[in-house]
Amino acid sequence: MKVRIKFQKYGAMKFIGHLDVMRYFQKAFRRAGYESEYSKGYNPHQIMSFAAPLGLGITSDGEYLDAELVRAEDPVIMIKKLNDVMTEGFHITGFKVLKDREENQKAVSAMSLMDVADYLVSLKDGYDINSSIKDQESFKKVFDKFLEQDSIDIVKKTKKNETNVNIKPMIKVVAYDKKEFQEKLATVVKETPIKAVNYESVAEAFDNGILVYLQVSSSSAENLKPELVMEAFYDYLQLEFNKFAWQIHRLEIYTRDEETKRLIPLDENER
Amino acid sequence: MRKLALSDEILLSVEKPARYIGGEVNSQIKNPKDVDVRFCMCFPDVYEIGMSHLGIQILYDILNRREDTYCERVYSPWVDLDKIMREKNIPLFALESQDPVKEFDFLGITLQYEMCYTNVLQILDLSQIPIYAKDRGEDDPIVVGGGPCVYNPEPIADFFDFFYIGEGETSYNEIIDTYKKCKKEGKSRREILEMIAQIEGMYVPAFYDVEYKEDNTIKSIVKNNPNVPDKVKRQVEMNLSEAYYPTRPIVPFIKATQDRVVLEIQRGCIRGCRFCQAGMIYRPTRERDLEYLKKCAKEMLSSTGHEEISLSSLSSSDYSYLKELIYYLIEEFSTDGVNISLPSLRIDEFSIDVMGKVQDIRKSSLTFAPEAGSQRLRDVINKGLTQEDILEGASKAFNSGWNRVKLYFMMGLPTETEGDIEGIAILSDMIARKYYEIPKEERNGKVSIVASTSFFVPKPFTPFQWSRMDTRDEYLDKQKILRNKINEQLNRKSIKYNWHEADLSELEGALARGDRQISKVIYDAYQAGCLYDSWSEFFLFDKWLNAFENNGIDYRFYTCRERDENEIFPWDFIDIGVTKRFLYREYKRAMDEKVTLNCKQSCSGCGATIFGGGVCFDKEGRQKEVSYEG
Numbered sequence: 056m057k058v059r060i061k062f063q064k065y066g067a068m069k070f071i072g073h074l075d076v077m078r079y080f081q082k083a084f085r086r087a088g089y090e091s092e093y094s095k096g097y098n099p100h101q102i103m104s105f106a107a108p109l110g111l112g113i114t115s116d117g118e119y120l121d122a123e124l125v126r127a128e129d130p131v132i133m134i135k136k137l138n139d140v141m142t143e144g145f146h147i148t149g150f151k152v153l154k155d156r157e158e159n160q161k162a163v164s165a166m167s168l169m170d171v172a173d174y175l176v177s178l179k180d181g182y183d184i185n186s187s188i189k190d191q192e193s194f195k196k197v198f199d200k201f202l203e204q205d206s207i208d209i210v211k212k213t214k215k216n217e218t219n220v221n222i223k224p225m226i227k228v229v230a231y232d233k234k235e236f237q238e239k240l241a242t243v244v245k246e247t248p249i250k251a252v253n254y255e256s257v258a259e260a261f262d263n264g265i266l267v268y269l270q271v272s273s274s275s276a277e278n279l280k281p282e283l284v285m286e287a288f289y290d291y292l293q294l295e296f297n298k299f300a301w302q303i304h305r306l307e308i309y310t311r312d313e314e315t316k317r318l319i320p321l322d323e324n325e326r
Numbered sequence: 327m328r329k330l331a332l333s334d335e336i337l338l339s340v341e342k343p344a345r346y347i348g349g350e351v352n353s354q355i356k357n358p359k360d361v362d363v364r365f366c367m368c369f370p371d372v373y374e375i376g377m378s379h380l381g382i383q384i385l386y387d388i389l390n391r392r393e394d395t396y397c398e399r400v401y402s403p404w405v406d407l408d409k410i411m412r413e414k415n416i417p418l419f420a421l422e423s424q425d426p427v428k429e430f431d432f433l434g435i436t437l438q439y440e441m442c443y444t445n446v447l448q449i450l451d452l453s454q455i456p457i458y459a460k461d462r463g464e465d466d467p468i469v470v471g472g473g474p475c476v477y478n479p480e481p482i483a484d485f486f487d488f489f490y491i492g493e494g495e496t497s498y499n500e501i502i503d504t505y506k507k508c509k510k511e512g513k514s515r516r517e518i519l520e521m522i523a524q525i526e527g528m529y530v531p532a533f534y535d536v537e538y539k540e541d542n543t544i545k546s547i548v549k550n551n552p553n554v555p556d557k558v559k560r561q562v563e564m565n566l567s568e569a570y571y572p573t574r575p576i577v578p579f580i581k582a583t584q585d586r587v588v589l590e591i592q593r594g595c596i597r598g599c600r601f602c603q604a605g606m607i608y609r610p611t612r613e614r615d616l617e618y619l620k621k622c623a624k625e626m627l628s629s630t631g632h633e634e635i636s637l638s639s640l641s642s643s644d645y646s647y648l649k650e651l652i653y654y655l656i657e658e659f660s661t662d663g664v665n666i667s668l669p670s671l672r673i674d675e676f677s678i679d680v681m682g683k684v685q686d687i688r689k690s691s692l693t694f695a696p697e698a699g700s701q702r703l704r705d706v707i708n709k710g711l712t713q714e715d716i717l718e719g720a721s722k723a724f725n726s727g728w729n730r731v732k733l734y735f736m737m738g739l740p741t742e743t744e745g746d747i748e749g750i751a752i753l754s755d756m757i758a759r760k761y762y763e764i765p766k767e768e769r770n771g772k773v774s775i776v777a778s779t780s781f782f783v784p785k786p787f788t789p790f791q792w793s794r795m796d797t798r799d800e801y802l803d804k805q806k807i808l809r810n811k812i813n814e815q816l817n818r819k820s821i822k823y824n825w826h827e828a829d830l831s832e833l834e835g836a837l838a839r840g841d842r843q844i845s846k847v848i849y850d851a852y853q854a855g856c857l858y859d860s861w862s863e864f865f866l867f868d869k870w871l872n873a874f875e876n877n878g879i880d881y882r883f884y885t886c887r888e889r890d891e892n893e894i895f896p897w898d899f900i901d902i903g904v905t906k907r908f909l910y911r912e913y914k915r916a917m918d919e920k921v922t923l924n925c926k927q928s929c930s931g932c933g934a935t936i937f938g939g940g941v942c943f944d945k946e947g948r949q950k951e952v953s954y955e956g
Contacts, residue, residue, distance in 0.1 A: 056691045065327075066328065067328060067347040067349050068349070070337050070338075070344055070347055071344050071580075075580050075581075077577075078581065081631070081633070082351070082577060082630065082631030082632065083631060084631070085627075085628075085632075085633070086351075086628065086629065086630070088578060088664060088786075090663060093663060111338060111343070112334060112337075112338045140351075140631075142351050143327070143328065144347055144350055179334070194629065232584045238825050256469065260347040302334075324374040
């Protein structure tokens with residue numbers, strides 16, 4: 056049966072690449088006493104996929120992994136049994152059995168459902184942006200100005216050529232604190248997100264307090280990484296981008312409800 | 327949350343940061359404040375290699391069972407991080423607590439191959455521990471070496487406070503107890519080492535002096551401390567079935583070389599091949615109990631989640647319950663998707679049956695290690711495998727569908743002639759011919775034979791410890807002879823020839839039988855930038871040659887010299903149980919091309935009976951009769 060697992064990835068585990076996270080879960084299922092289904096063919100392997108592989112160095116409250124298990128139990132039991140075999144830095148927060156392919160005509164992989172994703176981007180302690188940005192207030196002023204531009208162009212490099220892309224339409228929601236972000240989310244999600252989030256965030260907090268909440272496009276047609284937003288911000292400031300200065304943390308991944316056109320976290324949709 | 331020793335910026339700038347963060351499944355979390363003794367176990371190579379080593383997992387388990395001790399791990403930082411740590415003066419740290427290694431009580435380094443010696447110096451240097459033992463102070467960790475290279479520790483003796491000679495299961499508890507007691511009594515570093523030197527099997531180099539003759543051979547090895555033994559006795563764990571076995575081994579996040587459960591089924595080897603050090607230093611052969619192994623396999627698979635299990639031992643086919651064990655593993659686990667990785671087995675009905683069950687015949691190959699190309703030379707090295715065995719085994723396997731064969735040979739064995747080398751080509755061709763005896767319509771495509779040669783390196787505590795080793799040029803000439811001979815064969819197109827680097831083997835030869843004079847060379851080579859010598863892309867032979875030259879040492883003194891019967895070897899102060907007299911008799915028998923029977927067939931009186939168990943005794947506990955003695 057096809058299952059979708061939601062988990063948090065934090066602490067030192069942000070240095071484990073997504074292929075190794077897959078290997079980790081393959082072994083974790085075995086330790087918990089659940090067998091995976093194997094692909095047929097020349098090189099049988101466990102069937103598994105991520106909604107969106109997380110880059111090295113990024114932490115997350117909302118990782119989704121689809122897997123095929125021989126059997127599964129009640130989500131509450133599954134979550135407990137899997138958490139019993141986790142190491143620090145991985146925490147399972149959701150488990151659901153997906154409908155069979157027959158009942159569900161449309162594409163069901165988590166990856167294909169993705170529409171937007173929420174991120175928290177924080178300045179790490181020990182790093183500066185420039186001398187005039189001292190705190191969250193001054194940062195907010197400059198960042199708002201950056202967003203007020205008619206278009207935010209970045210250069211996208213492909214193998215063949217470079218093209219200019221305006222990323223402004225791909226930045227859906229911006230907020231400077233949790234409360235503001237939740238209020239803004241309430242206008243776009245199908246239900247209030249607070250209800251779904253019954254666990255504490257594992258996002259690292261920094262003393263400097265400079266941070267921004269971003270909701271950006273994450274579909275196969277239109278995909279924006281939060282790093283690119285920050286890079287464009289540095290361009291705007293005419294500064295060289297320091298990729299190590301920012302801790303990116305994924306909060307949630309959503310799909311879009313076809314009827315209401317509102318957002319639903321990936322583990323709450325019906326498919 | 328655990329705090330890491332390295333910054334995000336550093337970890338995101340190096341290859342595979344998972345090598346440095348610890349926190350793996352089954353790694354031990356203790357509060358360093360709650361323990362009396364902190365032990366850091368090191369494998370001086372990159373993480374993926376070091377994590378695959380069973381010995382460290384065993385010791386990690388033994389030490390962490392103690393509530394008063396916290397054992398952690400450290401591996402060689404890869405060259406990218408090595409550079410950063412030097413630039414930023416970051417001290418090397420243990421994976422679990424991420425604390426600097428220099429704060430520990432002990433640093434234990436396993437020495438699995440000679441080519442890791444510069445990495446040992448790297449570990450000490452990056453840890454900011456003085457490289458020479460004599461320069462260490464009261465606050466520095468006690469540096470202990472273990473593993474197979476300690477059977478000649480002399481080339482690196484100056485860098486270690488003591489060596490543990492033998493199997494780790496027996497004495498670590500006594501060492502920790504002694505250390506704790508000494509600390510409580512406020513004893514000095516020197517006093518502690520003096521106490522440790524009185525534990526059987528522990529060698530403190532500082533308490534022994536070596537004198538040399540004019541011809542640079544050793545005149546004497548004499549202790550300079552009345553409280554230490556004249557000879558250091560190898561430690562042997564006689565009760566392997568009740569001995570510690572780590573049923574919860576650590577599972578790395580990144581793919582290690584051994585990404586599987588490893589089950590050690592026996593220790594030692596009955597065969598007595600004369601080139602093989604492992605065959606001598608692990609005597610007597612001791613088997614683990616079948617039921618115990620079944621239990622371990624089950625527990626280890628469920629505690630790790632590994633999808634593969636492999637068996638580890640020398641000459642696995644000699645394990646008495648191999649059939650039962652392998653059939654059990656297949657029946658019990660292969661339906662759960664667990665892959666059984668077979669050790670190299672003698673080809674017979676049983677192995678063909680199990681290979682057919684657990685491997686894809688089209689993808690797997692048969693492996694033979696004849697080691698030498700002619701029967702004459704196989705008799706010299708006491709390799710029991712005959713041409714008949716190989717051809718018959720290959721024929722059986724070919725008839726069952728296999729068509730790939732791997733052959734392993736050594737070049738440069740004592741008494742080797744051109745004819746012996748050509749024998750490698752002839753034997754390879756004979757195997758191919760066997761394949762084409764099968765009617766065409768029953769064949770499974772073409773046959774593929776891969777013959778590999780490595781350079782023979784004489785090792786301490788083997789009958790060939792007296793032997794001269796070939797030079798690089800002699801070896802290259804021999805390679806040429808073999809290549810030409812292979813090209814003359816009927817089935818030359820089916821035979822692929824692989825060979826090992828000669829430079830690396832020459833250095834290995836010098837380090838393997840070297841003495842204390844060589845430590846300066848190792849030090850200088852390291853300072854000149856030598857590191858990861860076992861990785862051909864980093865091996866800098868010229869720098870090594872310079873280091874030898876600058877110290878006025880001809881490395882060929884250690885490699886290309888036939889030793890006299892009575893020469894005192896640097897390692898003669900170690901008593902491994904197997905006697906020098908036996909080894910010399912075997913050397914003479916080799917020169918006479920005489921075969922010696924294996925330990926199950928007959929006892930040849932090697933001396934290992936002194937340990938009072940294993941293959942030397944029958945089921946009733948009676949010592950086997952010695953059938954011949956030199």
